[in-house]
Amino acid sequence: MWARLEPLMPADPVRGRRWADHRRTLEAITWHRTNSPWRDPPDELGSFQTAHERLIRWVVDGTWEAILGAVLAAADADDDIDWTVSVNSTVVRAHQHAAGARKKGAVRPGEPTDHALGRSRGGLSTKVHLAADGRTRPLALTVTAGQADDAPAFDNGMSRIRVPRSGPGRPRTRPFAVPADRACSPRAIRIHLRRRGIRGVIPQPSDQIGHRQRRGRRDGRPSGFDREVYKQRNTVERCINRLEQWHGPATRTDKLALAHQAALHLASILARTRR
Template sequence: MWARVEPHLPDRSPQRGGRWADHREVIEAIAWKYRTGSPWRDLPDELGSWKGAYSRFRRWTLDGTWQNVLTAVQADADAAGELDWLVTAVDSTVVRAHQHAAGLRPKRPRRREPADHGLGRSRGGLTTKLHLAADSCCRPMSLVVTAGQAGDAPQFETVMNAIRVPRQGSGRPRQRPRRVLGDKAYSSRAIRSWLRRRGIRATIPQPCDQQEHRLRRGSHGGRPPAFDPVAYRQRNIAERCINRLKQWRGLAMRTDKLAVHYQAALTLAGILLWAKP
């Protein structure tokens, strides 16, 4: 795993004359913190200083290093023929927010941080929603964090547009799988038209109310959308990807006050899933 990740990490410190601490030790410290759901100050002494690990984590969050590494390991997998573009599944999951994630008062605008900090209030309390697209091997292709009350369908295009896998040679990054699998929450005319314009097959079941509305209109209701029940059996790859991410206790319940920090931790977990041989 480390052999796949190390070549894509920064080799120089941004500070003049400075040196990075060992990348592997710092990444292991960050992974341990989110894997166990522990506070930063509880990092074991064997993993180095918690201040150094947090500073590196925050710096690479703001400059986009975590996302760049995820994109690079995805490109390596695509070049090696490990990435299957036949099927991509989309889904979302709600994550409960711990009380430590609340109470942040915006003193000044923060870079890349949404105004609501990715927190929404519902009957169950504060929640965050994770939207993702997964490949056929249950690995995340893209990750989007929103407030917990956000709907699935409005985030569909954002999730799909976030899929960008660079090619090793010339050419634009690959973005389009051959088929997209989604549950009934993604059944809308806008989503089906968006996929049709890009030549992507949609395997999305139609809810009962949409079926009844089409039948009530008679001949004006048009034909029912195509649906392949055999291909739809693979939709569980998105749920299995979510299960893998939620094996990290720091991701199964959000304790980060900033949404960019929580998404960076999700990206790190995705990197390790892609780097796993």
Template sequence: MSVRLVITDAMWDRIKPLMPADPVRGRRWADHRRTPEAIVWKYRTGSPWRDLPDELGSFQTAHKRLLRWAVDGTWDRILCAFLAADEEADDVGWTVSVDSTVCRAHQHAAGARKRGCPDRAEPDDHALGRSRGGLSTKVHLASDSHARPLALRVTPGQAGDAPAFEAVMASIRVPQSGPGRPRTRPGTVLADRAYSSRAIRKHLHRRGIRAVIPQPSDQAAHRRRRGRSGGRPPAFDAEAYKQRNAVERCISRLKQWRGLALRTDKLALAYRAPLHVAAILIWARA
């Protein structure tokens, strides 16, 4: 059986220096390159771990490293390193779009242990929620103007978009190559009507970020009914709003992986990790 590899030599040359070093004591780790390929194969095809092809090594090894490197923050550090490199090259588009997408949860995702992960806070609900469509998870993300993910958060599927907005914005941290604090403030934020609230607009205004968010018809009608006390309508740039398709394209890139479009992982930590792997590969291709 031949396996179609996804990580090219050029991509691996960028990823390899960022991978964890061998332990000081004990047996040396096997080749790191097969582990990301195994993770990509599993979530790209949506297959069970036990169906991993022999060419990609042991499925236990790939699964354990996926979780280990999620707990110790390896995937986060690799993604931050790619963001820093592109920021140094002035390639990050700071017109940021925010949105969310619902991912159905397979029955295998239900029934996770309530204790969660001892080394990293695991939400009590494991980011699983039940609505009319059944169990689901919602992925909230912010993308740059080139449809590449800057920040990712997972919540239960029935959670609203607006309550997660500030958490998503707080997750945007692009390190600088030299001294200085990470960049956390985009120039403009584009979002749809679900994010049209006074609290969100005040939050962006307080941070000096331009908001391009359309106002729903019911909010506009309520403001007009109040007359002069309703205040002025919020500014809206229809031409700039056309760039919001970047986050839709970013979501489409992520959900091309069947294992991300349909969640089978029990823990939120285990589901978040391949989302970061997919984001790393998107930035590595760039």
């Protein structure tokens, strides 16, 4: 795995101090998949401040997304991506240590003002919106507050699917089909997929079917639904289960949404690199 990741690591800066050993720092970050406190890594993994600062810095400057993009580009060149992309979300319970971040003033570039923390019946939580290919491996993800609805985050999640080409050409952004559950059934999402030439495989709730029948011809043609393609929606559920085998992403303890999202990106990179 390191042989595949080493060429993707950032080069040392031209001026200033050299980076600490990338491999040891990556091992230190990965060690926290157990959800242990940041101050508790073994001495042989180096300073915990180095590991935590590197985690945050690389999500702010886009390094984690760039590494994931390079891994996805290699997989696409090997025809190792199934472009029937399923989307879904999962709610992650926030530990009490995740609370207490600054509410006013800029903390980090790209950090949401609510730190992607929301309060619902279960308490503080964060929602992870995930897009997975037909082989149960992640393509793109984003985080929002736990009480956020799936429909408003759908467009943002789809826009994050960008797989660079191994040669010339624009990144690939359009799946063949998108199976999703009833939470993604609003007309705006169907129109969004239709305009982009993406086949949406989304069941309609009974109330939407009743409204369409009452409007008759004014509502246009009924949306198509392929039951066989919809059976592949379980791939995103299995992908979520695989990511949540990391105890860190499964229970949020980081105060910053950027740190939690970076951990999810790293888990996605390693899940791809193992193949």
